[in-house]
Amino acid sequence: MNRAQPAPAAESGDRRTQLVAAARHLLEAEGRDAVTIRRLGAAVGIRGPSIYKHVPDKAAIEDALTLTGFIEQAEALECVPATFSALARAYRTWALSHPHMHRLLNDRPLDRSALPPGLEDRAGAPLVVACGGDLALARAAWATIKGLVDLEIAARFPPGADIDAAYGAAARAYQGAGAAP
Amino acid sequence: MNRAQPAPAAESGDRRTQLVAAARHLLEAEGRDAVTIRRLGAAVGIRGPSIYKHVPDKAAIEDALTLTGFIEQAEALECVPATFSALARAYRTWALSHPHMHRLLNDRPLDRSALPPGLEDRAGAPLVVACGGDLALARAAWATIKGLVDLEIAARFPPGADIDAAYGAAARAYQGAGAAP
DNA sequence: ATGGTGGGGCTACCAGCGTTAGCCACAGCC
DNA sequence: GGCTGTGGCTAACGCTGGTAGCCCCACCAT
Numbered sequence: 194m195n196r197a198q199p200a201p202a203a204e205s206g207d208r209r210t211q212l213v214a215a216a217r218h219l220l221e222a223e224g225r226d227a228v229t230i231r232r233l234g235a236a237v238g239i240r241g242p243s244i245y246k247h248v249p250d251k252a253a254i255e256d257a258l259t260l261t262g263f264i265e266q267a268e269a270l271e272c273v274p275a276t277f278s279a280l281a282r283a284y285r286t287w288a289l290s291h292p293h294m295h296r297l298l299n300d301r302p303l304d305r306s307a308l309p310p311g312l313e314d315r316a317g318a319p320l321v322v323a324c325g326g327d328l329a330l331a332r333a334a335w336a337t338i339k340g341l342v343d344l345e346i347a348a349r350f351p352p353g354a355d356i357d358a359a360y361g362a363a364a365r366a367y368q369g370a371g372a373a374p
Numbered sequence: 375m376n377r378a379q380p381a382p383a384a385e386s387g388d389r390r391t392q393l394v395a396a397a398r399h400l401l402e403a404e405g406r407d408a409v410t411i412r413r414l415g416a417a418v419g420i421r422g423p424s425i426y427k428h429v430p431d432k433a434a435i436e437d438a439l440t441l442t443g444f445i446e447q448a449e450a451l452e453c454v455p456a457t458f459s460a461l462a463r464a465y466r467t468w469a470l471s472h473p474h475m476h477r478l479l480n481d482r483p484l485d486r487s488a489l490p491p492g493l494e495d496r497a498g499a500p501l502v503v504a505c506g507g508d509l510a511l512a513r514a515a516w517a518t519i520k521g522l523v524d525l526e527i528a529a530r531f532p533p534g535a536d537i538d539a540a541y542g543a544a545a546r547a548y549q550g551a552g553a554a555p
Numbered sequence: 556a557t558g559g560t561g562g563g564g565c566t567a568c569c570a571g572c573g574t575t576a577g578c579c580a581c582a583g584c585c
Numbered sequence: 586g587g588c589t590g591t592g593g594c595t596a597a598c599g600c601t602g603g604t605a606g607c608c609c610c611a612c613c614a615t
Binding site: 330 | 480483484494511517522525528531532540541542544546547548
């Protein structure tokens with residue numbers, strides 16, 4: 194009907210990219226439930242079902258979102274010193290400023306095949322370095338940091354709890370076990 | 375009030391209890407998405423909308439479910455020695471045998487007002503004991519155990535990872551920091 | 556210049572979700 | 586005997602992800 198112009202709006206990259214960007218905005222601004230096929234369509238100026246001309250299903254958009262999230266998270270960890278405290282602080286800061294993204298990354302089971310090979314190792318590398326190459330210790334430290342952040346985001350610490358002190362206690366424990374402080 | 379007369383087949387307690395029990399079965403057997411108003415109705419022999427004669431909304435059922443989950447989890451931790459390793463093992467065993475319940479307990483923000491006062495402290499007490507009363511250390515240990523379990527349930531460890539070794543490394547770290555081994 | 560092809564929109568629609576409105580049958584009480 | 590409250594029911598609403606089928610238009614080959 195009204196689609197006579199070849200260039201509808203100003204610069205628009207390919208639709209798929211636009212959709213992922215729109216999904217990102219919706220996710221960060223209003224949470225996962227707000228990322229809806231019809232709202233995504235509205236955000237890029239099309240009608241909902243037309244989305245399926247560019248993407249097989251909603252999961253594909255979430256997968257793309259997940260990918261960018263993992264990359265950004267890895268980048269946030271790569272530019273701090275490889276010590277437990279610094280990595281914990283960087284992870285916590287990143288997660289608390291992108292809580293919905295953090296939930297998206299952690300709440301759904303990981304489809305490893307949708308991730309480029311190596312990304313997982315890259316994201317985990319700084320902590321392995323901080324743990325002097327001890328993989329088991331690094332995994333425990335990873336679980337600790339993620340657990341602390343999850344508990345904080347989910348408001349599971351009692352009101353008034355000294356969260357910094359919990360991070361400090363964890364840092365002391367892992368330092369004693371051989372991690373760089 | 376019609377007691378015992380029109381129930382065709384099943385004798386049972388009040389509907390609300392029945393509904394929560396049915397929700398429990400659905401959750402454990404098929405996961406959270408299977409817990410649906412209409413399916414809950416079918417499970418107790420009524421028609422979906424009739425559920426709202428017994429319960430204000432679906433969240434109330436999930437809250438009741440959450441409550442029983444927390445109680446059972448606390449019980450699972452109370453009958454083992456107050457050491458990091460024993461508590462971690464007990465928590466892991468409980469969570470891995472009720473993975474959907476575990477997700478329900480952890481994925482939604484905690485509505486503290488729906489929990490009886492004291493339950494939270496009761497659930498956390500064994501770990502505080504194991505940490506010699508050091509609250510900060512206990513919270514870090516709590517995050518570690520929960521984090522390890524979350525990662526395992528979400529299949530976030532690379533295939534072939536030695537998960538037991540990660541628990542062992544955590545145990546050593548917290549032991550070194552003053553927790554009972 | 557003409558015709559074929561296909562990309563990318565659209566509307567209509569489906570089943571299922573939580574939830575509401577309104578109707579009705581029956582038990583128990585006055 | 587009638588009133589009322591309880592607890593069923595069906596119909597329906599607005600939302601969800603997703604499918605079917607139509608149609609316009611750009612492009613390309615003849």
